[in-house]
Amino acid sequence: MDEQSRMLQTLAGVNLAGHSVQGGMALPPPHGHEGADGDGRKQDIGDILHQIMTITDQSLDEAQAKKHALNCHRMKPALFSVLCEIKEKTGLSIRGAQEEDPPDPQLMRLDNMLLAEGVSGPEKGGGSAAAAAAAAASGGSSDNSIEHSDYRAKLTQIRQIYHTELEKYEQACNEFTTHVMNLLREQSRTRPISPKEIERMVGIIHRKFSSIQMQLKQSTCEAVMILRSRFLDARRKRRNFSKQATEILNEYFYSHLSNPYPSEEAKEELAKKCSITVSQVSNWFGNKRIRYKKNIGKFQEEANLYAAKTAVTAAHAVAAAVQNNQTNSPTTPNSGSSGSFNLPNSGDMFMNMQSLNGDSYQGSQVGANVQSQVDTLRHVINQTGGYNDGLGGNSLYSPHNLNANGGWQDATTPSSVTSPTEGPGSVHSDTSN
DNA sequence: GGGAATGATTTCGA
DNA sequence: TCGAAATCATTCCC
Numbered sequence: 267m268d269e270q271s272r273m274l275q276t277l278a279g280v281n282l283a284g285h286s287v288q289g290g291m292a293l294p295p296p297h298g299h300e301g302a303d304g305d306g307r308k309q310d311i312g313d314i315l316h317q318i319m320t321i322t323d324q325s326l327d328e329a330q331a332k333k334h335a336l337n338c339h340r341m342k343p344a345l346f347s348v349l350c351e352i353k354e355k356t357g358l359s360i361r362g363a364q365e366e367d368p369p370d371p372q373l374m375r376l377d378n379m380l381l382a383e384g385v386s387g388p389e390k391g392g393g394s395a396a397a398a399a400a401a402a403a404s405g406g407s408s409d410n411s412i413e414h415s416d417y418r419a420k421l422t423q424i425r426q427i428y429h430t431e432l433e434k435y436e437q438a439c440n441e442f443t444t445h446v447m448n449l450l451r452e453q454s455r456t457r458p459i460s461p462k463e464i465e466r467m468v469g470i471i472h473r474k475f476s477s478i479q480m481q482l483k484q485s486t487c488e489a490v491m492i493l494r495s496r497f498l499d500a501r502r503k504r505r506n507f508s509k510q511a512t513e514i515l516n517e518y519f520y521s522h523l524s525n526p527y528p529s530e531e532a533k534e535e536l537a538k539k540c541s542i543t544v545s546q547v548s549n550w551f552g553n554k555r556i557r558y559k560k561n562i563g564k565f566q567e568e569a570n571l572y573a574a575k576t577a578v579t580a581a582h583a584v585a586a587a588v589q590n591n592q593t594n595s596p597t598t599p600n601s602g603s604s605g606s607f608n609l610p611n612s613g614d615m616f617m618n619m620q621s622l623n624g625d626s627y628q629g630s631q632v633g634a635n636v637q638s639q640v641d642t643l644r645h646v647i648n649q650t651g652g653y654n655d656g657l658g659g660n661s662l663y664s665p666h667n668l669n670a671n672g673g674w675q676d677a678t679t680p681s682s683v684t685s686p687t688e689g690p691g692s693v694h695s696d697t698s699n
Numbered sequence: 700g701g702g703a704a705t706g707a708t709t710t711c712g713a
Numbered sequence: 714t715c716g717a718a719a720t721c722a723t724t725c726c727c
Contacts, residue, residue, distance in 0.1 A: 504706045504723050512705095527716085548715090549707060556718065557705090 314341055337456070349458040373476075376483040383490045385425045421490070428486045435482065439475035443468050507550070511540035515550050519558075520572035526555055 317336060321329050336342060380386040450464045507515070518536060519526050528536060533547045540547070558565050 506705065506724065546706080550705090552716065552718095553706070555716085559717095 310341060311345075314339060314345065333456070346458055350460045353458050353460070353463070370480070373480055373483070376480065376487055379487050379490070380428070380483060383487075384421065385428055385486055385490060424486060424489050428482065431482050432479065435475060435479055439472065442475075443471050446471060507540060507542060507546075511542060514539050515547070515554070516568065516572050517576060519551065519554050520569050521576050523569070526551060526558075 314336065317332055321332050321336075324332060377386065446467055447464055450459050450467060453459055454464075506512075515536060518528065518532070522528070528547065528551060530544075533544045533551075537544045537547045542550075
């Protein structure tokens with residue numbers, strides 16, 4: 267038995283017995299004179315119900331005629347409203363639970379992500395955080411800015427497609443909803459369709475369309491994720507630092523060999539000079555320390571090279587200071603470097619050179635050219651007589667870069683500062699750490 | 700193409 | 714949180 271027949275039977279069964287339908291609604295009093303007594307009313311309603319029940323058995327023309335007659339029947343409005351109410355109540359009891367849909371967590375996640383990535387919501391800055399982070403991580407070179415703008419362009423493309431599609435869906439949804447509403451309103455003249463039912467139907471349509479929208483959002487999110495991962499993966503695509511950057515880092519490393527732990531400030535400065543990030547500087551020093559320690563012999567040549575370089579720089583600085591000293595009052599030569607960063611006094615460098623001859627460095631030899639630079643430097647310094655032979659004696663630069671454990675001595679007390687043999691007036695001023 | 704070099708990441712301990 | 718150590722992944726060089 268279909269729903270309509272059941273409802274009609276309910277209607278007939280309940281109302282004909284003279285009781286109100288569930289919910290307390292009674293059949294309104296008949297409009298005409300005829301319904302004044304209960305039997306006449308029962309007869310009337312029974313008649314109508316019979317006609318409705320048998321309408322499908324009749325030919326199309328007959329049925330049409332009967333329908334028209336029923337529509338014009340004086341009892342029609344009353345019956346219709348009762349049918350609407352019954353349908354409403356049964357419908358609500360069935361669908362009531364579905365009405366209060368909690369917000370879909372998946373949809374919320376998608377919405378949040380699209381918002382965060384700048385695909386939905388205001389356009390400005392969309393996804394720039396990810397791009398900027400990746401750009402910063404990979405050094406912020408011009409290549410990266412190109413990649414950055416590429417990322418932005420692609421994100422804008424995704425955004426445009428998303429909004430176009432969303433608009434299409436919304437338009438289609440509105441059109442379809444209007445169409446269905448008109449249809450239902452039209453039909454409500456011939457069958458019991460309450461406004462609530464229309465609302466419900468609209469809700470169903472919207473839910474269907476929102477599920478399509480969810481698919482769109484999901485695909486958009488996937489596209490963004492792919493784009494983002496591709497962009498961020500560039501971070502892993504290692505690029506060697508420029509030669510200049512490596513030189514700067516090496517210079518710092520070998521001139522601070524006693525304590526190759528740059529402070530935050532030093533790291534920042536090095537990062538700036540090398541056009542890399544602070545964390546890249548940290549990585550570089552981490553790698554350098556471990557690799558140097560693992561294979562000191564292999565780095566010997568490099569150490570000598572940078573020591574020589576620093577010696578020359580220091581010699582120039584001292585020579586300049588000497589000249590200055592000759593023309594002006596005596597001054598204490600500082601660690602002042604003409605290098606690109608606050609090159610510490612060559613103290614560590616010389617310590618390195620001494621160290622190279624020490625136990626820790628397995629008796630390796632300092633290059634002759636370096637030695638000659640040192641000699642020159644020492645000579646110049648002696649000539650000035652401005653300060654102790656800090657660079658000269660072994661007393662100051664003992665081979666204690668690496669401790670017995672194979673590690674550098676306590677980073678907080680670099681040898682350059684705490685060396686017990688370091689006399690007052692030493693030129694050693696490696697305090698950058 | 701293979702090995703060395705090198706920057707990045709992961710794991711672990713202090 | 715930082716650094717050591719191991720390892721991965723990529724680039725460089727022969």
